[in-house]
Amino acid sequence: MEYAQRLLEETGLGRGRLQMYEIAASDAPRWVAAVREMTARVQELGPNPLKRHSREGEIGEFSETGVES
Amino acid sequence: MIIAERKPFSEIFESVQPYDKILLVGCGTCVAVCLAGGEKEVGLLASQLKLAAGLRHRRIEVGEITVERQCDREFLEPLCDFVADYDAIVSMACGAGVQFLAQLCHFKPIFPAVNTTFIGVNNAMGHYTERCRACHQCYLGLTGGICPVTMCPKGLLNGPCGGMLNGKCEVDPQKDCAWIKIYQRLELEGRLDNLTEIVPLHPHARCTSPGTVIHPAYKRRYGVHE
Helix, strand or coil: CHHHHHHHHHHCCCHHHCCCCCCCCCCHHHHHHHHHHHHHHHHHHCCCHHHHHHHCCCCCCCCEEECCC | CEEEEECCHHHHHHHCCCCCEEEEEEECCHHHHCCCCCHHHHHHHHHHHHHHHHHCCCCCEEEEEEECCCCCHHHHHHHHHHHCCCCEEEECCCHHHHHHHHHHCCCCCEEECEEEEEEEEEEECCEEEEEECCCCCCCCCCCCCCCHHHHCCCCCCCCCCCCCECCECCCCCCCECHHHHHHHHHHHHCCHHHHHCCCCCCCHHHHCCCCCCCCHHHCCCCCCCC
16 A cells, blocks of 8 residues: 555655555444545545546547556 | 665656656566556556646646566567557666666656666565675685675675674664675584685676677577577
């Protein structure tokens, strides 16, 4: 988890957009709290900068080429 | 196996800044085991490069491929067909793989994505330690399977230095003195007599790089005579 956050940090997206919670299936209050926490965090961080650039027409869809080995 | 560590992302990204079509080439052997340059790491780096480029309003194409071994012509030559479509190559293999790829695809700029660190072992997931310095002269038969060239920071061949204290190394007091470990091992094996043998000077002249080894069975093929 920390490693994945670090990878995002390195790219410039920031680590805050990724979080993992361990919640039991029966633990609804914990799930609600986690959703509220992430919602608040995302609102604070603002829209995904990649989507913003895409909407502005500055970049298109990310192209990806996979080559079978 | 060869142990490597991935370079900082900023260094890799900086090196491929001028290029729009980049091929990431992973290696499925040593660097895959040490989680530095295998298929999974190729995927992670490709995603990072695309995200980072997108954040800078750039559009790049990143190809991904992982070969069994980049240090082997048999696996590398078929790759030359793919390379033609790209502006630059990023190799996630050890230094040997990067150089071999550069040699076979000499018309493309190539950049390393890992720093090759040493020949070592996989103690546990994510934990690697050095064991061999590829010094051309192996003493392990004399020293109970513990390498004095590698495990002793001074590479001493005939017993510990005067800096050993309570069995610990003066260079790093957290580590055991290699020669104490050698003594204990030989004592357990009943081979302490080995220590009475004076090991001659290490043949450093053999270590002149770049080294070449030709298997005796192939000497005629390569025009090498005994």
